[in-house]
Amino acid sequence: MKRFVLFFACLASFSLVAAQEVLNWKDNEIVSPIVNEDNSITISLFAPNAEKVELTGNFLYAGKDTPDKYADGDWHPQLMNKDANGRWTLTTPPLKPEFYSYNLIVDGVKITDPKNIYTVRDIGNRYSVVLVGGGVDGLYAVKNVPHGTVRKVWYDSPTAGLQRRMTVYTPAGYESNKRSYPVLYLLHGMGVDEEAWEELGRATQILDNLIAEGKAEPMVVVMPNGNISQEAAPGEGSKGLVVATTQYPKTMDGNFEKAFPDIIQFVEKTYRVKKDKANRAIAGLSMGGFHSLYIALNNPNSFNYIGLFSSAVNRMSKDGDTLSYIYKNVDEKFKTLCKKSPKLIWIGIGKDDFLSKDDDRLRAALDKESYKYSYLKTKGGHSWRNWREYLSTFVQKLFK
Amino acid sequence: MKRFVLFFACLASFSLVAAQEVLNWKDNEIVSPIVNEDNSITISLFAPNAEKVELTGNFLYAGKDTPDKYADGDWHPQLMNKDANGRWTLTTPPLKPEFYSYNLIVDGVKITDPKNIYTVRDIGNRYSVVLVGGGVDGLYAVKNVPHGTVRKVWYDSPTAGLQRRMTVYTPAGYESNKRSYPVLYLLHGMGVDEEAWEELGRATQILDNLIAEGKAEPMVVVMPNGNISQEAAPGEGSKGLVVATTQYPKTMDGNFEKAFPDIIQFVEKTYRVKKDKANRAIAGLSMGGFHSLYIALNNPNSFNYIGLFSSAVNRMSKDGDTLSYIYKNVDEKFKTLCKKSPKLIWIGIGKDDFLSKDDDRLRAALDKESYKYSYLKTKGGHSWRNWREYLSTFVQKLFK
Numbered sequence: 001m002k003r004f005v006l007f008f009a010c011l012a013s014f015s016l017v018a019a020q021e022v023l024n025w026k027d028n029e030i031v032s033p034i035v036n037e038d039n040s041i042t043i044s045l046f047a048p049n050a051e052k053v054e055l056t057g058n059f060l061y062a063g064k065d066t067p068d069k070y071a072d073g074d075w076h077p078q079l080m081n082k083d084a085n086g087r088w089t090l091t092t093p094p095l096k097p098e099f100y101s102y103n104l105i106v107d108g109v110k111i112t113d114p115k116n117i118y119t120v121r122d123i124g125n126r127y128s129v130v131l132v133g134g135g136v137d138g139l140y141a142v143k144n145v146p147h148g149t150v151r152k153v154w155y156d157s158p159t160a161g162l163q164r165r166m167t168v169y170t171p172a173g174y175e176s177n178k179r180s181y182p183v184l185y186l187l188h189g190m191g192v193d194e195e196a197w198e199e200l201g202r203a204t205q206i207l208d209n210l211i212a213e214g215k216a217e218p219m220v221v222v223m224p225n226g227n228i229s230q231e232a233a234p235g236e237g238s239k240g241l242v243v244a245t246t247q248y249p250k251t252m253d254g255n256f257e258k259a260f261p262d263i264i265q266f267v268e269k270t271y272r273v274k275k276d277k278a279n280r281a282i283a284g285l286s287m288g289g290f291h292s293l294y295i296a297l298n299n300p301n302s303f304n305y306i307g308l309f310s311s312a313v314n315r316m317s318k319d320g321d322t323l324s325y326i327y328k329n330v331d332e333k334f335k336t337l338c339k340k341s342p343k344l345i346w347i348g349i350g351k352d353d354f355l356s357k358d359d360d361r362l363r364a365a366l367d368k369e370s371y372k373y374s375y376l377k378t379k380g381g382h383s384w385r386n387w388r389e390y391l392s393t394f395v396q397k398l399f400k
Numbered sequence: 401m402k403r404f405v406l407f408f409a410c411l412a413s414f415s416l417v418a419a420q421e422v423l424n425w426k427d428n429e430i431v432s433p434i435v436n437e438d439n440s441i442t443i444s445l446f447a448p449n450a451e452k453v454e455l456t457g458n459f460l461y462a463g464k465d466t467p468d469k470y471a472d473g474d475w476h477p478q479l480m481n482k483d484a485n486g487r488w489t490l491t492t493p494p495l496k497p498e499f500y501s502y503n504l505i506v507d508g509v510k511i512t513d514p515k516n517i518y519t520v521r522d523i524g525n526r527y528s529v530v531l532v533g534g535g536v537d538g539l540y541a542v543k544n545v546p547h548g549t550v551r552k553v554w555y556d557s558p559t560a561g562l563q564r565r566m567t568v569y570t571p572a573g574y575e576s577n578k579r580s581y582p583v584l585y586l587l588h589g590m591g592v593d594e595e596a597w598e599e600l601g602r603a604t605q606i607l608d609n610l611i612a613e614g615k616a617e618p619m620v621v622v623m624p625n626g627n628i629s630q631e632a633a634p635g636e637g638s639k640g641l642v643v644a645t646t647q648y649p650k651t652m653d654g655n656f657e658k659a660f661p662d663i664i665q666f667v668e669k670t671y672r673v674k675k676d677k678a679n680r681a682i683a684g685l686s687m688g689g690f691h692s693l694y695i696a697l698n699n700p701n702s703f704n705y706i707g708l709f710s711s712a713v714n715r716m717s718k719d720g721d722t723l724s725y726i727y728k729n730v731d732e733k734f735k736t737l738c739k740k741s742p743k744l745i746w747i748g749i750g751k752d753d754f755l756s757k758d759d760d761r762l763r764a765a766l767d768k769e770s771y772k773y774s775y776l777k778t779k780g781g782h783s784w785r786n787w788r789e790y791l792s793t794f795v796q797k798l799f800k
Contacts, residue, residue, distance in 0.1 A: 031643060045509065046509070047507065047508065047509045048508065049451065049452075049507035049508050050507055050509070051449065052449075106506060106507075106509055106511075107447065107449040107450055107506075107507065108447065108448065108449050109445065109446070109447045109450070109506055109511075109514065110514055111506075111509075111511040111512070111514055112511070112512060112526070114509065114510055114511055114526075117521050117524060117525070117526055117634065117635075117643075117644055118634075118635055118641045119519065119526065121517050124517060125517070126512070126514075126517055126519065129641070130641065131640065131641050141638075141640065142632075142635075142636060142637055142638050142640070143638050144563070144638040146554070146563070147554040147563065147565070149551050149552065149553040149554070150551065150552045151549050151550065151551045151552075152549065152550045152551075153549040153575070154546070154547040154549070154572070163544070163546070163547065165547070172554070175553070175670045176669075176670070232542075234517065234518075235517075235518055235542075236542060237542055238541075238542050238543050238544040240531065240541065240542070241518045241529070241530065241531050243431060243517075244517055269576075270575045270576070
């Protein structure tokens with residue numbers, strides 16, 4: 001055998017590489033996005049035939065305020081600049097460290113950046129993503145620290161009558177020691193699923209980094225699917241590569257909360273977790289905050305830490321014609337929960353959040369019971385930018 | 401609290417939903433792709449301002465053969481048809497069940513299908529994907545069967561001097577019983593990483609389905625990262641959201657094979673796996689076949705099953721100025737390996753594969769030792785379509 005012959009030739013022949021033939025050498029030269037030294041981003045697209053290319057993203061200057069004020073979630077499209085070679089570019093002003101999302105609009109067609117392999121799915125849309133700095137003091141970046149394990153695992157939910165999928169994070173060291181860990185149940189919002197906290201929320205990076213810095217206790221984090229009629233994230237269940245929708249059947253009608261004990265039972269049977277109130281936390285964003293609230297209200301002995309991020313308070317639908325028992329006698333349930341003195345009820349919301357009335361009602365209900373919750377009001381609205389920050393703050397307060 | 405008020409209004413207010421405002425109601429009406437009853441696919445794009453929209457994918461008719469013959473990996477772009485409303489469409493002829501990849505080319509800009517949330521990354525490119533039928537007799541679809549767990553886990557590689565990431569599949573039931581399982585080490589090709597067999601290879605679905613049907617033994621499948629200088633897949637390591645490249649430093653120079661015992665040691669310490677030759681298999685595609693071959697040649701007592709899919713045989717570079725001991729005395733190592741009579745050496749390759757000379761050399765080396773390997777020659781070339789099929793065939797032959 002000629003076993004010493006190099007075979008660089010194979011590189012050119014890989015069928016998928018061949019399939020990726022560049023359309024033009026000028027296209028091949030483009031790198032996008034580029035994070036510049038001053039934390040501005042340059043986005044580029046080679047599109048000599050396009051008449052108009054716009055950039056839309058949650059880092060764009062709103063245009064109506066001072067240059068250092070970026071609207072949260074401002075996706076107002078901005079025209080990119082075309083050069084003589086057919087390259088369109090736009091460089092933003094310097095940005096705050098953050099995990100940003102964007103799209104390009106090419107003659108009216110909204111696309112992800114073809115040169116950027118990093119995308120996230122949010123409900124039924126894909127966005128290109130770029131990490132500027134580390135985001136909230138570096139917590140969103142993968143660093144050279146011990147890493148936890150992320151599992152996609154299926155459990156049986158007899159209450160839902162389905163096999164269902166969840167994401168489970170175990171901290172670095174879980175595989176090599178015999179310790180039992182406290183556990184955080186971390187719930188997503190409407191239209192997304194058990195992928196969301198990991199993919200959009202950078203939960204893995206936040207936990208790895210905070211645990212490595214000694215700022216958060218090592219914990220197991222369970223991220224179930226909150227759409228009770230759904231087995232798993234789109235494409236991961238037996239219904240195939242379906243179109244994702246915002247709202248699934250049985251949304252916020254009591255059925256997810258009713259089936260929640262199936263999740264706790266599976267987790268406490270399967271993983272080395274501590275099984276008492278002192279070592280259980282529950283938190284969620286938007287619909288997940290709503291779920292967390294009602295699960296805690298209906299199980300007042302179960303959770304010592306409750307995190308409500310941009311939380312909904314009002315249910316969305318009835319279970320058939322009936323109001324679920326989950327949502328009955330709520331005032332009484334607030335009284336009972338507060339009497340049991342959970343160590344922390346932590347509330348976070350943006351000042352522009354459309355759920356601010358829900359926030360008022362939630363705090364009024366706790367005030368009525370003279371319960372001293374923690375409250376963080378931030379800039380911006382109903383966005384992952386806030387929820388990543390809330391998670392980063394909340395997990396540092398747990399199990400201490 | 402007005403807890404009985406429905407709040408459908410929130411749907412319209414979710415900031416990211418608002419960000420996803422449709423550009424036009426006609427765009428909002430489009431569903432793409434659609435798999436039709438006859439297994440043809442219809443791809444659609446709303447692009448009234450585009451002058452030319454083409455479709456490129458590995459399902460396109462080569463155009464030079466009979467209509468029932470599809471070239472493997474034929475990405476020859478085909479012009480789509482524009483209607484009066486600005487909608488471009490193309491319907492393929494009926495296709496064989498398969499997990500297909502495609503892109504659209506809009507006035508020269510190659511994009512993923514904006515209406516299709518399902519994409520895969522292959523090296524530095526993203527493709528839209530569509531599953532027609534189940535692929536190889538339904539094995540590529542998620543079915544209503546018991547599902548295994550997929551983990552992304554980090555291990556210490558003292559030989560590489562890095563923390564590194566691997567994907568580990570454990571079969572349904574692993575968490576709830578005390579059995580020990582046989583283990584398959586499954587290696588990827590050049591330019592991809594520990595995500596590839598799961599994302600492009602549908603390994604999770606293939607294993608879940610074959611185990612549920614009783615056609616494969618329940619087994620643990622370990623999918624490490626074969627780029628020894630790399631911690632993890634792009635974006636998952638501490639170097640950040642880097643640009644993916646085809647070839648990483650220390651590719652096929654002996655260093656991955658040398659560090660492979662770190663992987664076995666971690667797996668046998670961490671998971672309930674059987675630790676003898678009879679219960680170990682190793683397989684890989686292209687560079688991963690090369691790795692599998694040399695790991696087996698250098699560890700002739702370790703693996704009872706060896707799978708070489710479109711395998712390279714010749715190394716690519718030296719470890720510095722020196723030829724690694726891994727690649728020395730190869731004829732002798734073939735002799736030793738064959739004398740140890742591994743139960744199965746399984747070779748699969750496409751008739752159009754550019755590595756057919758490597759395949760000839762490999763079989764000649766085994767023939768010289770009168771070793772009776774299994775050999776499958778299929779249509780097509782160096783493609784995931786073949787590798788998914790080879791995996792589906794190979795795993796049915798293991799540990800029986």
